[in-house]
Amino acid sequence: xxxxxxxxxxxxxxxxxxxxxxxxxxxxxxxxxxxxxxxxxxxxxxxxxxxxxxxxxxxxxxxxxxxxxxxxxxxxxxxxxxxxxxxxxxxxxxxxxxxxxxxxxxxxxxxxxxxxxxxxxxxxxxxxxxxxxxxxxxxxxxxxxxxxxxxxxxxxxxxxxxxxxxxxxxxxxxxxxxxxxxxxxxxxxxxxxxxxxxxxxxxxxxxxxxxxxxxxxxxxxxxxxxxxxxxxxxxxxxxxxxxxxxxxxxxxxxxxxxxxxxxxxxxxxxxxxxxxxxxxxxxxxxxxxxxxxxxxxxxxxxxxxxxxxxxxxxxxxxxxxxxxxxxxxxxxxxxxxxxxxxxxxxxxxxxxxxxxxxxxxxxxxxxxxxxxxxxxxxxxxxxxxxxxxxxxxxxxxxxxxxxxx
Numbered sequence: 001x002x003x004x005x006x007x008x009x010x011x012x013x014x015x016x017x018x019x020x021x022x023x024x025x026x027x028x029x030x031x032x033x034x035x036x037x038x039x040x041x042x043x044x045x046x047x048x049x050x051x052x053x054x055x056x057x058x059x060x061x062x063x064x065x066x067x068x069x070x071x072x073x074x075x076x077x078x079x080x081x082x083x084x085x086x087x088x089x090x091x092x093x094x095x096x097x098x099x100x101x102x103x104x105x106x107x108x109x110x111x112x113x114x115x116x117x118x119x120x121x122x123x124x125x126x127x128x129x130x131x132x133x134x135x136x137x138x139x140x141x142x143x144x145x146x147x148x149x150x151x152x153x154x155x156x157x158x159x160x161x162x163x164x165x166x167x168x169x170x171x172x173x174x175x176x177x178x179x180x181x182x183x184x185x186x187x188x189x190x191x192x193x194x195x196x197x198x199x200x201x202x203x204x205x206x207x208x209x210x211x212x213x214x215x216x217x218x219x220x221x222x223x224x225x226x227x228x229x230x231x232x233x234x235x236x237x238x239x240x241x242x243x244x245x246x247x248x249x250x251x252x253x254x255x256x257x258x259x260x261x262x263x264x265x266x267x268x269x270x271x272x273x274x275x276x277x278x279x280x281x282x283x284x285x286x287x288x289x290x291x292x293x294x295x296x297x298x299x300x301x302x303x304x305x306x307x308x309x310x311x312x313x314x315x316x317x318x319x320x321x322x323x324x325x326x327x328x329x330x331x332x333x334x335x336x337x338x339x340x341x342x343x344x345x346x347x348x349x350x351x352x353x354x355x356x357x358x359x360x361x362x363x364x365x366x367x368x369x370x371x372x373x374x375x376x377x378x379x380x381x382x383x384x385x386x387x388x389x390x391x392x393x394x395x396x397x398x399x400x401x402x403x404x405x
Contacts, residue, residue: 012064012065012066012211013064013065013066013080013081013100013103013207014064014103014207015064017063017064017104020048020053020059021062021063021104022104023048023059024044024048024056024060024063025081025097025104025105025107025108026107027039027047027048028044028095028096028097029097029105029107029111030107031043032096032097032161032164033107033108033111036158036164037161037164038094038095038096038097038164039094040092040093040094041084041090041091041092041093041094041095042091042092044056044095045057045091057089060082060084060089060095061084063080063081063082063101064080064100065079065080065081065082066078066079066080066211066214067079067214067215067218077214077218078214079100079170079211079214080098080100081097081098081100081104082095082096082097082101083095083096083097083098083167083168084096096164096167096168097168098168098169099112099116099203099210100207100210102116102203103204109203112203113202113203115158116165116203116206117200117201117202117203117206119147119165120197120200120206121200121201122142122147122150123142123172123188123190123194124194124195124197124198124200126190127140127191127192127194127195128195128198130190131312139189139190140189140190141187141188141314142187142188142190143179143185143187143188143383143385144159144160144162144179144180144182144184144185144186144187145180145185145385146385147159156184159184160182160183160184161184163176163178163184163186166186166188169210170210170213171196171197171213172188174193175188175189175191175194176188177189196209196213197209276311276390277307277308277311277319277390277393278304278307278390278393278397279390279397280308282394282397282398282401283304283308285401286300286301286304286397286401287301289401289404293404293405294405295332297404300326300400303325303326303329304326304397306318306322307319307322307323307326310322310384311384311387314383314384315384316370316382316384316386316387317370317371317382319384319387320366320370320371320382320386320387321367321370321371323360323363323367323387323388323393324364324367324368324371326393326396327339327360327361327363327364327396330342330396330400333400334346334399339357339360339361339364340361342357343357343361348399349399352395353396356391356392357392357395357396359392360392360393360396363387366386370382370386
């Protein structure tokens with residue numbers, strides 16, 4: 001990105017910091033990188049006092065920002081190096097620093113300059129490749145499970161710590177939601193505001209873009225929907241993050257990589273291929289069997305095609321029903337009347353194939369529950385990621401195709 005056009009608003013966020021400000025950032029950064037969540041203000045305030053800075057609150061409030069005003073409680077669009085509750089900075093609140101702090105803090109420079117920018121690029125690339133429907137306006141999401149699957153080398157601690165970052169960045173705060181039964185689980189809506197960040201490839205470029213968007217919102221005298229005042233985000237106790245974000249203290253067992261050690265490859269993603277559940281090569285082999293076998297593969301072929309289409313569009317209930325239908329449809333190919341007897345009696349080519357078949361048999365109870373459970377007061381949490389590993393169904397289809405004569 002060309003940084004030569006960075007304006008005066010950006011310069012406010014890059015002005016040199018004094019020793020007290022840098023010390024405050026260092027204290028907060030070290031705990032976040034070690035624990036995956038921002039420390040209590042009681043800890044920050046006490047540590048600052050021990051280091052000779054007896055008014056930590058004044059230091060926190062002196063950190064650079066653009067937009068808003070302290071007297072108005074920072075109502076309207078604003079962005080700064082830190083987030084905290086302007087109404088009452090309680091001992092058990094968790095002030096946080098933003099990506100802009102990575103321009104000043106050596107401790108945070110790698111985390112925000114490499115890891116954070118890579119996460120942003122990942123979300124932007126997926127937003128660019130969303131397939132829109134002419135008849136539906138449902139939002140599209142990326143979940144923490146998607147992220148871990150696409151970045152298998154990243155630690156669970158890093159993934160769980162991301163909400164503590166999302167909640168304090170304007171474009172990311174808008175799309176973030178807690179998700180799933182895992183306390184560190186999240187999902188992110190691929191909203192249209194991500195388009196503004198498509199050409200961002202480094203931290204100065206990101207901070208410049210946030211400053212530009214903030215300044216434009218100020219000039220328009222609009223609240224700019226991606227922005228909210230701290231009281232709306234943090235609440236009087238100073239931390240939605242304490243409820244939703246980060247990870248509970250104590251989960252880091254010795255030997256596990258910390259947040260600081262979680263590296264995301266900085267690669268440019270190619271245009272995303274359509275998501276597949278059933279392997280396309282297997283589908284082609286099945287197509288080639290049409291009209292060539294004693295048992296007709298036509299229905300099985302249609303089931304796997306519909307399964308791939310529903311998986312790609314995120315239709316969780318349809319995916320459950322279709323996997324269940326495939327399991328019930330194929331036993332005659334294996335010389336059995338039911339999938340239960342097929343699992344027990346068929347001479348599976350390998351032990352792994354039989355284990356995969358047992359996993360699919362176990363899934364039948366879950367599929368029955370998903371399809372037949374009646375309406376209730378609580379919200380459903382079923383997603384396409386709750387269906388079996390695609391390797392199980394592909395292994396089953398491999399065996400079935402080999403058996404079709």
